[in-house]
Amino acid sequence: MMNLFYGLLTGIVFGFLLQKGRVLRYEKQLGALRLIDMTIIKFMMSAILVGMVGIYAMTDLGMDVLRLKPTILGANMVGGILFGIGWGLFGLCPGTSIGALGEGRWHALFGIVGMLIGASLYAALHPWMMETVLTWGDFGKITLPGMLGINHWIVIVALIVGVVALFRWFEKIKL
């Protein structure tokens, strides 16, 4: 019960910030995919940079917080491309489509119904995927620092430096 309450609270804050960051808009999502407006990249990468510092600080304190999804190259790549194709057509992703409804973008409903059908279609084809795509390049639960064999803070600092340089470039060329 408490868990559901925390979920609702987390969602309300998340939805509020998504709306304030203006990333719930079709224009912002297609803007990034058409390389004319990088708002969603700035938003997303900022969240990732802050989040990874906190998450790894917690693991260093001995907390068992990592919940890694397995790396299956076939599934991540084929599924990723299919998701991307759908994203380019729909212009919203699963989380932002719900938020878009909250700010009156009723057209999100078409894609939401499509996504429910996509989920059902996947459920029907999952047994076949388990024998094919989900066996291609299965590396299990791996992290970038684990794969490179280096301390996670080296990767974190490198990512921060790289992403901040990218942000500065975005601002310089006014994207």
Next chain:
Amino acid sequence: MSKYDDGGWNPYLAGALVGVLAILSVGITGQFLGASTTFVRVAAAVEQVVAPARVAENVYYQQTAARLDWQGMVLLGILIGAALAARQDRSFKSETVPPMWADRFGPNLWKRGAVAFIGGIFAMFGARLADGCPSGHGLSGMMQLSVSGFVSLTFFFVGGLIVANLIYRRKA
């Protein structure tokens, strides 16, 4: 600022606050942000009404059954939070076709609806195959430096970049 802007917060700040929210969520409840699993649970709930036998014997629905969990409440919260934020700065707008789409393809609701519907099917099928969406793989996966997050997010963009640039290509 593009012609579709109407203010809002600095995206770096709003995004960084989402990072803080994610840390708090993981620290307090151990839950990482995600969205697409809930669509499977809702699809299972709908199918249970029309074809209960099919749902009962489906392996995927057995592991992702129709029930309201933490993530389902997050999605409900996103709806409420976005509505509150839009109300607070009066950016709520009843919109049936996105302006950028209308500028290029016209104001026809059904044309937009059909493309969005097909896009939704592809997007969720792909998200379930990849085992995550831009929240689960993008935000949560990359925060954990998971290789699956880096690979998936890269391919989300590859697919999206190709399609977006094809459909918005200038006519020769």
